Amino acid sequence: MPSTLSTNYMGSTAAAILLSGGTATRIYHQAADDAIHEASRSGPAVHKPKYNDRVVVAAKCVHINSPIAAVAWKEGDGVELIRLYFIDKDNLLHEYCGTSNTSTWLGEFC
Numbered sequence: 001m002p003s004t005l006s007t008n009y010m011g012s013t014a015a016a017i018l019l020s021g022g023t024a025t026r027i028y029h030q031a032a033d034d035a036i037h038e039a040s041r042s043g044p045a046v047h048k049p050k051y052n053d054r055v056v057v058a059a060k061c062v063h064i065n066s067p068i069a070a071v072a073w074k075e076g077d078g079v080e081l082i083r084l085y086f087i088d089k090d091n092l093l094h095e096y097c098g099t100s101n102t103s104t105w106l107g108e109f110c
Helices: none
Strands: 014-019 024-030 036-042 052-057 068-074 080-087 093-099
Touching (some): 014 068, 014 080, 024 080, 052 080
Antiparallel strands (some): 014 024, 024 036, 036 052, 068 080, 080 093
């Protein structure tokens, strides 16, 4: 990750969801590298929790300072579906579709 923010960086929104009856957390945010990251953790968010960080949407696909929204719900088979929304470089709204049990996202377009 770059040590300095891009010249157009004004901060980022974040979206957080709770999975599995409140025992797993996902936090989505646009970092200083302009990519959208997912910070994930299983277990309660207690004193000094450790999160796993990974890039979900590449910087080349995201508008700088994009609003971010996320929602999750449980399907009949027990798998939780996750939707992630953001604005791309052409100012279009995009939806990425994922599940709680995989790291693959549908909707990847660049």
